Amino acid sequence: MSRQSLAKAHQKIQELSWEPQYHEPYMKYGTDYTFKKAAKKDPLKQVLRSYFPMEEEKDSRVYGASDGAIRGNMFRQVQERWLEWQKLFLSIIPLPEISAARSMPMLFQAVPNPELHNGQAIQMIDEVRHSTIQQNLKRLYMNNYIDPAGFNNTLRNFHSDYCGTIGRQFAEGFITGDAITAASIYLTIVAETAFTNTLFVAMPGEAAANGDYLLPTVFHSVQSDESRHISNGYATLLMALSDEDNRQLLERDLRYAWWNNHRVVDAAIGTFIEYGTKDRRKDRESYAEMWRRWIYDDYYRAYLLPLEKYGLVIPHDLIEESWNQIWNKGYVHEVAQFFATGWVANYWRIDGMTDEDFEWFEYKYPGWYDRYGKWWENYNRLSRPNGHHAIVAEDVDYVYPHRCWTCMVPCLVREDMVVDKVDGQWRTYCHEACRWTDAVAFRPTYEGRDTPNMGKLVGHREWETLYHGWNWADVIQDMGFVRDDGKTLTAQPHLDLDPKKMWTLDHMRRMPHVASPNVILNEMSDSERSAFVADYNAQGPAGRPAGATS
Amino acid sequence: MTSTETERSVPKPQFTDAEAGAKEFPDSGPSARRYNYYKPAKRKQTHYEDVTVEVQPDPRHYLSQGWIYGFADGSSGYPLTWTKLKAWGVDNPEPERGPGSGGKPVQDWPAHGWHEFRDPNEEWDLTIFRNNANVERQITANVENARNAKAFEQWNPNWVKFVERHVSTWMHIEHIFGLYVFAACNRSGPTNMHNTAMAVNSAHKIRFAQDIALYNLTLSEEIDGFDGTAHVDAWNNDTEWQGVRKVCEALTAIEDDWAETIFATNIIFEPLLGELFRSNLVQQAAPGNGDYVTPTVMGAGEYDYSQRDLRWSQACFGLLTQDKEFADHNKALMGEWLSKWVPQCLEAARQMSPLWSQPDNKPPRFEDSLDRAKNRFAGILGDLGLDVPKELSQ
Numbered sequence: 001m002s003r004q005s006l007a008k009a010h011q012k013i014q015e016l017s018w019e020p021q022y023h024e025p026y027m028k029y030g031t032d033y034t035f036k037k038a039a040k041k042d043p044l045k046q047v048l049r050s051y052f053p054m055e056e057e058k059d060s061r062v063y064g065a066s067d068g069a070i071r072g073n074m075f076r077q078v079q080e081r082w083l084e085w086q087k088l089f090l091s092i093i094p095l096p097e098i099s100a101a102r103s104m105p106m107l108f109q110a111v112p113n114p115e116l117h118n119g120q121a122i123q124m125i126d127e128v129r130h131s132t133i134q135q136n137l138k139r140l141y142m143n144n145y146i147d148p149a150g151f152n153n154t155l156r157n158f159h160s161d162y163c164g165t166i167g168r169q170f171a172e173g174f175i176t177g178d179a180i181t182a183a184s185i186y187l188t189i190v191a192e193t194a195f196t197n198t199l200f201v202a203m204p205g206e207a208a209a210n211g212d213y214l215l216p217t218v219f220h221s222v223q224s225d226e227s228r229h230i231s232n233g234y235a236t237l238l239m240a241l242s243d244e245d246n247r248q249l250l251e252r253d254l255r256y257a258w259w260n261n262h263r264v265v266d267a268a269i270g271t272f273i274e275y276g277t278k279d280r281r282k283d284r285e286s287y288a289e290m291w292r293r294w295i296y297d298d299y300y301r302a303y304l305l306p307l308e309k310y311g312l313v314i315p316h317d318l319i320e321e322s323w324n325q326i327w328n329k330g331y332v333h334e335v336a337q338f339f340a341t342g343w344v345a346n347y348w349r350i351d352g353m354t355d356e357d358f359e360w361f362e363y364k365y366p367g368w369y370d371r372y373g374k375w376w377e378n379y380n381r382l383s384r385p386n387g388h389h390a391i392v393a394e395d396v397d398y399v400y401p402h403r404c405w406t407c408m409v410p411c412l413v414r415e416d417m418v419v420d421k422v423d424g425q426w427r428t429y430c431h432e433a434c435r436w437t438d439a440v441a442f443r444p445t446y447e448g449r450d451t452p453n454m455g456k457l458v459g460h461r462e463w464e465t466l467y468h469g470w471n472w473a474d475v476i477q478d479m480g481f482v483r484d485d486g487k488t489l490t491a492q493p494h495l496d497l498d499p500k501k502m503w504t505l506d507h508m509r510r511m512p513h514v515a516s517p518n519v520i521l522n523e524m525s526d527s528e529r530s531a532f533v534a535d536y537n538a539q540g541p542a543g544r545p546a547g548a549t550s
Numbered sequence: 551m552t553s554t555e556t557e558r559s560v561p562k563p564q565f566t567d568a569e570a571g572a573k574e575f576p577d578s579g580p581s582a583r584r585y586n587y588y589k590p591a592k593r594k595q596t597h598y599e600d601v602t603v604e605v606q607p608d609p610r611h612y613l614s615q616g617w618i619y620g621f622a623d624g625s626s627g628y629p630l631t632w633t634k635l636k637a638w639g640v641d642n643p644e645p646e647r648g649p650g651s652g653g654k655p656v657q658d659w660p661a662h663g664w665h666e667f668r669d670p671n672e673e674w675d676l677t678i679f680r681n682n683a684n685v686e687r688q689i690t691a692n693v694e695n696a697r698n699a700k701a702f703e704q705w706n707p708n709w710v711k712f713v714e715r716h717v718s719t720w721m722h723i724e725h726i727f728g729l730y731v732f733a734a735c736n737r738s739g740p741t742n743m744h745n746t747a748m749a750v751n752s753a754h755k756i757r758f759a760q761d762i763a764l765y766n767l768t769l770s771e772e773i774d775g776f777d778g779t780a781h782v783d784a785w786n787n788d789t790e791w792q793g794v795r796k797v798c799e800a801l802t803a804i805e806d807d808w809a810e811t812i813f814a815t816n817i818i819f820e821p822l823l824g825e826l827f828r829s830n831l832v833q834q835a836a837p838g839n840g841d842y843v844t845p846t847v848m849g850a851g852e853y854d855y856s857q858r859d860l861r862w863s864q865a866c867f868g869l870l871t872q873d874k875e876f877a878d879h880n881k882a883l884m885g886e887w888l889s890k891w892v893p894q895c896l897e898a899a900r901q902m903s904p905l906w907s908q909p910d911n912k913p914p915r916f917e918d919s920l921d922r923a924k925n926r927f928a929g930i931l932g933d934l935g936l937d938v939p940k941e942l943s944q
Contacts, residue, residue: 012767013760015782016725022796023803025730028738048757049686049764056683059676075569083568094605098742101749105734114729118756121733125678125753128746132674135601142583146568149577155604156587159612160653168607172619175737176626209561279561408618444622458626459616460647466614468650478652480612483576490577497575519649 010045017114027109029179030453033246035112035239046122046228055129058221062133065217066140074213075144080351080495082210083141085276087150087348089268090138091158092167093199094131096191099171100229101127103183110179111236119232126225137218147497149483149490150347157347157490160479162463163268163339166408170264173257177442177455178249180240185253186260188233193303194258195265196226197294202287203269209279241310248447255315256441259433262322263407266291270332271339275353280360288326288365296323318433325413330541333365333372334412337542340379340493341398344390344472344508345463347481349492352380371541383494385507391493393472393511398543402517402536403462404430406437414539419521419529426522426529468516473508587612589659591668598672603665606742610644610661614653630664632738633809634883637663638875663873664740669862673750682757685850689761693768696843702772708910709839710773711780714766716905717832717844718781719791721762723798723824724851728755730802731815738808747862748812754859758851765847793901794823797894809867813884814891816863817934820855821927822895823902828852830919831906838911864933871935881936888931888939896941899923 104124108117142151150157158164174187200223204216240246270287285293296319304314325331343350353361353376361368378396382388392400401410402417405427411417416431422439429435440446442456460466467475476482481490487504494501524532538546570583584595588603606628607613617626625631630640639662645654660666671677696702705713732752739745770778784791801819804811829852833845870880899920906916913919928938 009764009767012763012778015779016721016759016763018722018726018730020799020802021786023799025734025799025802026805027734028806047764048682048753048760049690052679052682052686052757056679059679063676073569076567077563077565078568079564079566080568095607098605098745102737102745105737108730108734117729121729121752121756124733124736124749128678128749129675131605131742132601132746135605136597136675139585139597139600142585144570146570146572147575147577148570148582152577152582152584152586154585154587155607156612159607160614160655162615165615165618169618172617172627176617176619176621211563211566278564281559281561283559284561452622455622456620456624457618458620458624459618461615461618463615465649466647466651466653470650470652474652478655479614480655484579484582485576488576497573497578499575502575516649 006045006047006050009047009049013047013118014115016118025108029106029109031110031179031181032449032451032453033110033178033180033240033249034243035110035246036243046119048122051122055126055225058224059129059133062217062221066137066214069214070140070144074211075146077211078145079210079212079278080146080349081278082207082212082272082276083145084147084150084348084350084495085272086138086141086212086215087154088158088161088163088167088346089203089272090134090141090151091154091161091164092170092268094134094138095158095168096171096174097127097131097134099174100187101125101131103174103187106175106179106183107236111184111239113239116232116235116239119228119235123229123232126229130222130225133218133222137214140214147349150349153347153480153490156480161346161481162342162408163346165461165463166264167268169260169408173260178253178451178453180236181249181253181256181454184233184236184240185250186257188229189237190254190257190261191265192226193230193233194295194299195261196223197298198269198273198287198290199265200226202285202290202294203273206273206277206279209284210277237307241307241312247312248449249451251313251315252441252446254312255318255433256437258315258322259318259431260407260437262318262325263404263409263430263434266322266326266331267335267409270326271336274332274361275336275340275350280356282360282363286364287332291326292323321431321433329413329416330365330368330371331413333361333368334542335409337372337375337398338401338410338412340376341392341400341543343491343493344392344476344489344503345479345481345491347490349495351495352376352383352493375542379493383492384496384501385503389511390472390503390507397545399536399539399545400517401543402428402521403464404428404434405461406430406434406457408461411536412543414543415537417533417536419533426518426524428518428521462516462518464514464516465518467514468519470514471509472511472514473505475514476508477505591666596668596672598674598677599668601674602669602742602746604742606745608661608665608741610639610642610656611659612653612655614647614655616647628738628740630662630740632740633807635809635870635880636873636876637666637740637870638873639663640876663869663875664744666869667741667743667866669743669747669750670865671747671750671858671862673746673862678750678753682753685757685854686761689765689847689850692846693765693843697768697772701841701843702769704840705773706839706841706910708908709836709841710769710776712835712839712905712909713769713841713844714777715780715784715788716790716908717848718762718766719784719788720827720832720848721759721766721781722785723794724755724762725759726798726802727815728752728757728759731755731811734802735808735811744866747866751816751859751862754851754854758854761847761850765844790902790905793898794827797823797891797898800894810887812863813867813887816855816859817867817930818888818891818895818927820860821930822892822923823899824855825852825926826899826919826923827902827905830922831913834919835909835911835913838913839909860930864930868934884934884936885939888936889941892939892941 207215620626
């Protein structure tokens with residue numbers, strides 16, 4: 001179909017726009033935004049006659065590459081350090097995709113523009129594609145990679161794992177609450193426009209450097225659909241901007257969506273890229289450098305800043321603070337250290353850092369060794385079972401962190417942790433922005449304005465609470481993170497598959513019981529709590545106890 | 551290389567021997583190389599199951615921390631109350647979790663019968679795009695061939711008017727169903743298998759609506775005097791179309807029951823009105839009026855319904871009419887839905903009946919066509935184990 005006939009075809013398809021005469025559609029999902037029936041063109045110009053063959057061609061390339069990877073024994077050269085982290089990433093990512101498919105119709109009532117509905121419905125189909133193509137990639141890894149454990153139990157594990165639950169926010173933020181907040185601002189304007197750059201562009205580059213060229217094949221194919229989704233979001237954003245009353249909500253939602261995406265996506269992808277790689281060339285970009293390029297320059301400076309000409313206040317402070325967290329406060333390093341601390345409660349193997357890694361980190365992040373080096377040396381020292389406990393139960397100058405009630409990543413930058421009593425419960429937050437999200441933004445009123453459609457944060461947001469007082473062996477068994485011999489843990493703090501070097505339930509049974517930080521917090525008196533907060537805020541980098549000097 | 555050039559920095563491949571079978575350790579055996587968290591419908595796990603089952607979590611199963619985000623009214627995730635139909639196990643309480651409770655994984659999975667549904671079409675990424683791309687290629691080839699053969703010159707002039715005004719009007723119905731029935735319900739389905747099937751059904755409908763629109767565009771270019779906008783006027787004003795439009799819009803307005811919406815559309819509307827018009831009028835009348843092209847366009851959409859969309863709907867609702875716990879409840883509820891929707895569809899069908907006398911070469915009589923549609927409908931109900939409603943004999 002020629003370009004001209006495509007334009008004509010698109011014009012013709014506009015005749016399908018429908019104004020109800022007899023019955024208004026029932027729509028379950030409300031919004032506090034208001035939209036004038038402003039004519040806004042569908043920027044996607046979706047004509048399925050060209051769409052389906054185009055996607056089929058993309059699929060053919062992906063599955064052709066998969067076939068080639070297997071025939072060419074790609075797994076002979078895959079770095080285990082990298083692929084083990086994919087057990088977590090590929091557990092999480094299909095759910096956000098299928099949730100994005102589900103979130104699209106939430107916009108049908110909220111955005112009264114039939115032309116845009118068409119684009120949203122096509123995005124829905126794209127998202128089904130993404131979810132299943134990613135599940136299929138995981139299936140391929142499970143069949144061909146040396147250690148299938150963790151891939152083979154992936155969705156059960158993800159559902160009950162504390163890292164998976166952090167990732168699950170990414171999905172659930174798309175499908176509940178105010179339709180525009182969820183499906184437009186959080187999903188298309190921030191998650192897809194900003195953060196798929198690191199998810200689906202930066203990370204595949206690192207995969208290829210680690211001998212895995214299937215992940216780039218699949219995820220670049222996915223990313224090529226994202227540009228259409230970004231257009232959906234932008235069209236909706238421009239419609240929202242045409243009504244002055246929306247400004248207050250837009251600014252609220254940009255703050256929430258930006259910060260939450262930063263907390264969750266940077267935690268996960270930053271860890272995969274920096275701690276999952278074996279590529280330690282000095283001139284390869286660090287996650288911070290990638291972030292600066294793909295998110296700060298390409299998204300913030302090229303996409304968000306121009307919106308100021310519409311009078312929209314951009315959350316400059318939170319964007320700069322995100323950079324500050326990544327560059328000055330070691331956010332990604334803190335997260336990676338925490339994931340490794342909790343290796344026992346996961347379902348993949350986490351490789352320790354070597355001297356070569358240390359050198360690279362010190363080169364890219366000056367001062368890294370002073371903060372994190374000793375701890376990673378301890379991690380290696382304690383990685384094979386030898387009469388000692390797993391690192392979480394050993395004294396390695398690390399204070400186990402409290403969970404952030406909002407983003408559910410722990411409060412790892414200790415000085416930023418805040419405490420508040422919300423809905424009758426004492427809660428810890430990793431940062432004031434996360435406290436604001438729970439205590440201010442996700443409420444039925446906002447700055448004196450009724451916001452009855454805004455959703456709420458629910459669920460057992462702190463994993464440890466469910467297992468308060470439990471023995472570690474029972475916890476791991478309950479979660480199902482055990483291999484087929486009934487005793488060897490799926491997770492290990494090293495890559496050695498020698499059964500004699502692997503941790504078993506017997507090793508776990510000797511450890512002290514699990515204690516929930518939040519249960520303990522709520523049992524404190526006011527003065528105990530004040531002292532606890534002061535001590536926590538004074539704790540050093542890398543989770544060192546307050547007053548520690550090194 | 552000259553002395554001023556520096557060596558390019560590239561990652562060095564390393565042979566790690568990380569391929570399947572390279573070592574023996576717990577979980578290295580072939581039995582570990584399958585998703586082990588769900589029970590397949592048949593003996594062997596299918597590819598379709600592997601990529602759809604359990605992608606969406608459920609607090610009754612492994613989702614020990616529960617849903618993370620909720621709506622203002624407290625509902626979250628995919629509440630099973632979003633339809634009045636029930637599948638076995640839904641009345642069982644969800645595990646109550648709290649401090650020290652553990653994850654409480656439910657052992658007897660599926661915890662409720664909703665999770666037994668499998669799309670017999672086994673739709674996932676690859677199949678969706680292969681199938682629809684093939685349909686588009688076929689239609690394009692058919693229409694292009696007809697254009698080259700000057701086939702449209704054979705059309706009876708009265709048939710040209712019929713196609714521009716009435717056949718083309720069907721695009722509006724497909725479009726509304728695509729967006730406001732199937733896409734809209736995609737949010738509400740209780741499992742990933744349901745929402746994927748609905749998304750695929752939506753894609754069929756949107757594609758078919760566009761196929762008719764683009765066919766209309768071609769006809770505008772190929773046939774002198776063909777009014778490419780006549781269908782808009784017919785859709786908005788013709789008495790024959792107002793009944794079916796009313797039902798079509800009513801289907802988008804069903805309050806808070808995704809299953810009623812899908813049932814009323816695919817089980818009731820489609821055979822009684824969709825196939826009545828597409829197969830029993832257009833397909834039957836076209837050849838006699840010199841048109842062998844329109845049936846190939848309409849036939850592609852008809853095939854979607856009769857071979858794919860109806861198939862998943864029957865699998866979905868058939869499970870519920872045979873449910874080991876709630877079969878009677880579901881059948882009674884579907885009976886109410888039949889009583890509500892069948893009369894509306896029959897009234898709309900009768901309102902369409904003047905269309906049967908418009909072509910010069912007449913199709914089978916309206917009453918005969920309607921009887922055929924009713925028989926087909928009765929057959930679908932029989933397959934589901936539902937009684938034919940008395941309204942059908944009116």
